[in-house]
Amino acid sequence: MNTAMAAVDAHPVRLVVEDDLERNRLTVFFRLILAIPQLIWISIWTIGMIFVVIVNWFVTLIAGSPAPTLHRWTCAYLRYGTHLNAYLYLVANPYPGFTGEEGEYPIDLKLPEPGPQKRWKTLLRLFLAIPALVLASALGGGFSVGYGSSRGNGGTRYSAAGSRGALSLTCAVLGWFAILARGRMPKGLRDASAYGIGYGAQALAYLLLVTDRYPDADPTAMLHEVDRPPEHVVRLVGNADDLRFSRVTVFFRLLLAVPHIVWLLLWGIVTVFAVVANWFVTLFRGTPARGLHGFITRYVRYTLHVYAFVYLVANPFPGFTGEEGLYPIDLVVPEPTRQNRWKTGFRLILAFPAFLVSAALGYGLLVAAVLTWFVALARGAAPWGLRNYSAYSLRYQAQVNAYVTLLTDAYPHASPLEGAPEPQDDFAEAAAA
Amino acid sequence: MSRRLPLLAVLAAAWAVAVWLLWRSSLPAYHLRPLDPRTLFSPQVLHRADDYSDGARLLWLGNVVAELVVLGVYAIYGIRFARESAAGPIGTGMLLGMLGFGLVWAAQLPVGVLSVWWRHRYGLDGSYVQATIGNWLALAGAFLFLSFALAIVMGLARRIGRWWWLAAAPFFIGLAILFAFVTPWLLGGRAYHAPYVQRLERVEHVQHVPVRVLDGFDEPNAFATGLGVSRRVFLWRPIVVPPFTPRMDEFVLAHELGHLAHNHIWKSLAWYALFAFPGAYLIALATRRRGGMGVPEAVPLAIFVLVVLQLLQLPLQNVISRHLEAEADWSALRATHDPAAGRQLFELFGSETLEDPSPPWWDYVLLENHPTLLQRIEMTQYYRTYAAAQSP
Numbered sequence: 001m002n003t004a005m006a007a008v009d010a011h012p013v014r015l016v017v018e019d020d021l022e023r024n025r026l027t028v029f030f031r032l033i034l035a036i037p038q039l040i041w042i043s044i045w046t047i048g049m050i051f052v053v054i055v056n057w058f059v060t061l062i063a064g065s066p067a068p069t070l071h072r073w074t075c076a077y078l079r080y081g082t083h084l085n086a087y088l089y090l091v092a093n094p095y096p097g098f099t100g101e102e103g104e105y106p107i108d109l110k111l112p113e114p115g116p117q118k119r120w121k122t123l124l125r126l127f128l129a130i131p132a133l134v135l136a137s138a139l140g141g142g143f144s145v146g147y148g149s150s151r152g153n154g155g156t157r158y159s160a161a162g163s164r165g166a167l168s169l170t171c172a173v174l175g176w177f178a179i180l181a182r183g184r185m186p187k188g189l190r191d192a193s194a195y196g197i198g199y200g201a202q203a204l205a206y207l208l209l210v211t212d213r214y215p216d217a218d219p220t221a222m223l224h225e226v227d228r229p230p231e232h233v234v235r236l237v238g239n240a241d242d243l244r245f246s247r248v249t250v251f252f253r254l255l256l257a258v259p260h261i262v263w264l265l266l267w268g269i270v271t272v273f274a275v276v277a278n279w280f281v282t283l284f285r286g287t288p289a290r291g292l293h294g295f296i297t298r299y300v301r302y303t304l305h306v307y308a309f310v311y312l313v314a315n316p317f318p319g320f321t322g323e324e325g326l327y328p329i330d331l332v333v334p335e336p337t338r339q340n341r342w343k344t345g346f347r348l349i350l351a352f353p354a355f356l357v358s359a360a361l362g363y364g365l366l367v368a369a370v371l372t373w374f375v376a377l378a379r380g381a382a383p384w385g386l387r388n389y390s391a392y393s394l395r396y397q398a399q400v401n402a403y404v405t406l407l408t409d410a411y412p413h414a415s416p417l418e419g420a421p422e423p424q425d426d427f428a429e430a431a432a433a
Numbered sequence: 434m435s436r437r438l439p440l441l442a443v444l445a446a447a448w449a450v451a452v453w454l455l456w457r458s459s460l461p462a463y464h465l466r467p468l469d470p471r472t473l474f475s476p477q478v479l480h481r482a483d484d485y486s487d488g489a490r491l492l493w494l495g496n497v498v499a500e501l502v503v504l505g506v507y508a509i510y511g512i513r514f515a516r517e518s519a520a521g522p523i524g525t526g527m528l529l530g531m532l533g534f535g536l537v538w539a540a541q542l543p544v545g546v547l548s549v550w551w552r553h554r555y556g557l558d559g560s561y562v563q564a565t566i567g568n569w570l571a572l573a574g575a576f577l578f579l580s581f582a583l584a585i586v587m588g589l590a591r592r593i594g595r596w597w598w599l600a601a602a603p604f605f606i607g608l609a610i611l612f613a614f615v616t617p618w619l620l621g622g623r624a625y626h627a628p629y630v631q632r633l634e635r636v637e638h639v640q641h642v643p644v645r646v647l648d649g650f651d652e653p654n655a656f657a658t659g660l661g662v663s664r665r666v667f668l669w670r671p672i673v674v675p676p677f678t679p680r681m682d683e684f685v686l687a688h689e690l691g692h693l694a695h696n697h698i699w700k701s702l703a704w705y706a707l708f709a710f711p712g713a714y715l716i717a718l719a720t721r722r723r724g725g726m727g728v729p730e731a732v733p734l735a736i737f738v739l740v741v742l743q744l745l746q747l748p749l750q751n752v753i754s755r756h757l758e759a760e761a762d763w764s765a766l767r768a769t770h771d772p773a774a775g776r777q778l779f780e781l782f783g784s785e786t787l788e789d790p791s792p793p794w795w796d797y798v799l800l801e802n803h804p805t806l807l808q809r810i811e812m813t814q815y816y817r818t819y820a821a822a823q824s825p
Contacts, residue, residue, distance in 0.1 A: 246514070246517040248514065248517075248532060248535075248536070249514070249517050249528075249532070251535075251539075252531070252532065252535040254573075255531070255535065255569070255572055255573050255576050256528065256531050256532075256535075256576065258573045258576050258577050258580075259527060259531075259576065259577055259580035259581070262577060315517060316516075316517055316518050316519035316520070317517060317518040317519065317520045317524060317525070317527075317528040318519055318520055318524070319519060319520040319521050319524050320520065320524055321521075326519050326521075327519050328519065
């Protein structure tokens with residue numbers, strides 16, 4: 001599914017990724033401890049920013065645009081937060097500076113000049129930002145604005161918790177182990193984490209009056225300057241431009257899905273036995289049994305159809321058979337091919353990291369679905385960005401399902417970017433001609 | 434047509450014989466001078482019951498009108514939602530069926546909320562959460578059953594054409610039997626122990642029937658269900674606590690055991706079977722112009738016809754239900770020999786549930802699936818005469 005097809009005008013808050021994936025094992029090993037001075041510094045800065053933002057809010061409300069000086073401070077704060085997030089989440093390697101200078105860090109933000117903002121949006125900014133902040137908390141944003149209190153044995157404790165976000169945190173934990181082993185951050189995890197940080201920065205920029213443009217959850221737009229990963233054998237296809245939703249089916253969406261959920265459950269029970277049988281076949285023969293492969297493929301495709309319906313990625317009510325080509329969001333699954341026996345033997349253990357990423361993405365997917373539900377009910381169409389995030393999440397889950405159920409031994413790719421097809425071999429083409 | 438007449442006549446005769454067999458009961462024929470409710474209930478109770486019932490009837494009418502209007506409009510325009518489906522004919526039919534009932538739910542929601550408000554106004558219990566979110570969850574169950582039913586009906590219609598109803602009716606009868614058998618095990622509840630349980634079971638010849646109490650209900654009520662080994666009697670908690678006395682509970686239990694003793698569950702299923710065949714045939718007939726039940730276009734019309742048929746058969750269904758309930762009352766009187774407890778129980782129902790002791794005729798025809806409180810008290814009076822005549 002090419003979500004890059006329908007390009008929208010670029011968001012004024014842009015993430016710049018100039019990271020080469022190389023990491024220093026030593027600094028990664030001590031990353032959290034090394035970041036302590038930075039965390040203290042951002043806590044102090046956050047306290048100051050609270051006053052800056054309040055003053056800026058009044059200025060923007062009265063004058064119709066932020067005060068240039070206050071805007072500059074806010075931008076520096078935002079940029080510094082992004083640098084720190086990138087450092088903590090292992091999205092970048094170098095130790096960040098303390099000033100939030102533009103262009104000094106591999107993961108950076110391009111921020112707009114102060115411009116006119118709609119007054120009603122300024123007035124209601126805190127409430128309008130809530131959905132974006134909720135999604136950001138699922139993905140990886142919300143750094144030191146998450147400054148809050150918690151009650152423990154020692155009374156009220158204040159903490160600038162640094163960064164939060166299920167997706168970025170999961171990628172960071174997995175990336176930590178990968179870097180210690182290989183000295184490089186896996187590109188999929190880096191991209192996913194960078195996306196989460198970028199969305200968090202946009203949400204915060206909106207809240208802190210840097211721009212009145214709402215955050216854009218579209219992963220392709222967020223990482224449009226980043227190299228696409230190689231095309232995965234399991235991928236989504238469909239018409240990305242169709243955002244129309246029927247309000248009635250949106251309203252009853254969860255209930256309408258009940259028969260599908262029951263059917264999915266029953267089919268799932270049979271599929272478990274089919275997968276176990278296929279595991280033995282693949283382990284001994286090296287290739288999955290064609291019949292079992294076809295049966296499981298249908299189940300995995302059906303799962304995608306049902307999830308796409310439930311999570312408001314697609315509009316129509318899906319069929320019950322998992323047939324190819326009948327649903328607007330569909331899955332391409334390879335024919336049974338030879339698989340590495342080691343990978344087959346330890347498939348469940350190997351899939352564990354992918355399960356974690358899938359669970360983190362699933363949390364964001366749930367948030368996105370709830371937000372999409374309200375928007376689709378009001379507008380009769382899904383928001384482009386949220387729909388694309390959800391499609392990314394479903395694509396990853398489908399790849400995990402395909403990996404676990406032995407449809408392929410290609411490991412799921414966590415990058416939010418869709419894979420690029422292999423470059424055509426001109427010589428081979430010419431020879432064939 | 435003339436060749437079919439003998440067949441139709443035979444079927445009608447068989448149907449009539451089945452009705453006659455099912456109608457037979459142990460209920461004596463009696464006729465008493467109608468009682469005056471003012472002699473049994475205080476003016477205050479009568480006034481409150483009258484006022485409350487007027488509102489409740491209006492709300493019922495509102496519900497029915499909402500349902501008919503929504504499904505009527507849906508029967509005409511509902512097919513437009515077929516474009517929201519990529520599920521093939523049967524899946525699309527399921528979607529259309531679910532949407533139809535979803536829209537009915539939405540239309541009835543204000544009436545449901547008003548009903549709770551009306552009950553609160555008269556000091557009766559009722560939950561807004563149940564009327565809104567609770568019903569939403571119940572709708573999920575309804576959608577599931579509806580999808581299953583439509584998958585069966587449409588599958589049969591696509592396979593065997595216009596005669597689908599002949600195969601579908603037995604299937605749904607089988608399903609009803611299965612539900613009746615399984616339901617008691619799904620309901621749970623806690624065991625109810627009283628000194629009179631075993632005696633009543635012995636008298637009613639229905640031994641080893643567990644009696645269970647269900648929490649979470651606001652009204653005093655009870656019911657018997659199950660077939661064979663799954664037979665159970667369920668008492669809703671309010672009926673086993675004051676102001677209901679143990680004597681009244683004994684009467685209630687005897688009434689429910691009476692249902693089981695006279696095979697009322699089986700009889701109800703048999704009645705259902707008698708209506709299932711003509712009902713399914715009428716749906717098949719009504720949807721023929723839309724291409725029959727094998728195509729999704731027929732589904733919105735089919736559910737409208739189904740609801741209209743259910744409404745039309747309501748008076749008949751109530752006649753049958755009242756007949757079975759009266760027999761269970763009579764059975765309770767014979768088992769307990771305590772008409773005074775029965776009378777007190779029915780009088781208490783009047784003040785506790787604000788049930789109208791003598792509703793207007795149309796209410797009696799359309800809404801009352803039990804004999805009226807007055808009729809039930811009349812029966813306890815008749816039993817006194819009957820018992821006096823029987824004693825040596």
